[in-house]
Amino acid sequence: MSVGEVLGVSTLAGARLLAGESGLGRIVQRLNVMEVPDILAWVKPHELLLTTGYPLRNTPQSLGRLVADLDERGLAALGIKLGRYVDELPEEMIEQADRLGFPLILLPNDVGFDDILNQVLTDILNRQAAALVRAEEAHRALVQVVLAGGGLDEVTAEVALLLDVSVAAVDGGGRILAVAGPPDQVASLRESIVREGPPLPPAGATGSAVRLPPTSTSAGPGARARGGTMASVPVIAGGHHHGRIVAYSPAGVIQDSDLSILERAATVAALAVTRQEAVNAVESKYRADFLRDVLTGRAGSAERVTARARAFGWDLERPVTVLVAELDPEGDERTAQDRLVTCWTATMRRHDQRGAVAGFSHEVVAVLDAAVDADRVAKDAAAAFADVPPATFSTGTSRPCQGAETLPEAYSQALKAARVGRQLHGRGAVAHFDQLGVYRLLSLVNDTEELHAFVRETLGPLAADADAENADLRRTLQVLLETNLNVAETARRLHFHYNTLRYRIGKLERLLGNFTDDPHLRLNLTLALHVLRMRGI
Incomplete structure (x- = not known):
């Protein structure tokens, strides 16, 4: 009970507040009687202390320090009977009580302490019992929501009914x-959350209640005043913060017992969130497995693919583009892959809305309406992904295709475009299969062993990476071909002396042939180097 409510009980009908009016909201949880000099060692927080002043009869000078000592120990208030042992309270004590907001209560002389103790403690116990009953009812109702498979809609509706307030579940x-509750309260709650966000609890607390100042939601004579109490508790599951349960009462006060119910609701909401995450994870796996089967040609007939795709909300019959x-590399793949998906x-x-998207082990594949700008989609996804650096991704786009039977080829095109694009343009590249140039032709050669044989025959010992000197010579050859045999430009790019480069060219010609005079050999060498850059693609 608050001190103000204690003053309303019948046994204290004749009591009078002497000082500390601003502290009438202090909470009384227990009562105690001070009739020994060393009472300060025994008092506890939230106590209403009753006294006749007997321990202070011979030391009235200690009254000035008493208020500060009791306030420091967290007491709720002091009730005293005057006229028996203490005739009046010193002015210093009155001023100090007003300054600290510590209520001083003048008790009626005709009321015994046992009557006060009995009535106030009975009221406190009755309130606690009622709070326990209410909490148990709320617990049963919320458990029933869980057992019935309810989600956040059902949780908010149940709490709104239990507390007679509007309630919202808000994500991180x-x-x-x-959201649930009376429509006008729901509108105010939405407005407060959008404008101010849910109130945050103080450090170490599980929930908080914040009094909102009265404001006006519109101008003119029809303006509706909005104020009240807004309370918020976090929804935490598996060590992760999933959001908050927020309650709003326009007129009444949200009590600690209401916060307790909100905390129970947050626990149920956490169960609902984790259950939904588990369902989403299973559904995501089914979607990914099905799309992988479609893209590898193992999903069955076109009719079967179309029917199953519709069940996922996908339209694979229209002209589409596949994006990979x-x-x-060089990122935390596990967390980055989750964010990428x-x-x-x-x-x-x-x-x-009807496009297919699924995450595989190291990539995300999207099947997009061919009429949609694939570059814009890739740019928007990259912008969202870039919020948490340093991970990046490369995107490849296939040619437009139509029909489930064409999707495996389109997927292969997009995958090659993504990997070749990264080789050519670096991290974060966006490449189209049709813009790969000679790489596109090379990627169409299905016999990879033949390509590798061509590389070995053309580059000889330079085809392998085992020898560091040969790898260095291969780099020199690549730059020479890129600069069209411009010796000065090649020496500048590689930071070689001109004579050093001349020596290297002679060594390369002894290994590979007279490529400086044979354009056909230069073409073969260029193609072999391109195939080598596509290794693993």
């Missing part, structure tokens, strides 16, 4: 996931 980004987003899923939802 402040987005409202579910593959993580660039999330970013591409959200981006696809904005650009093509």
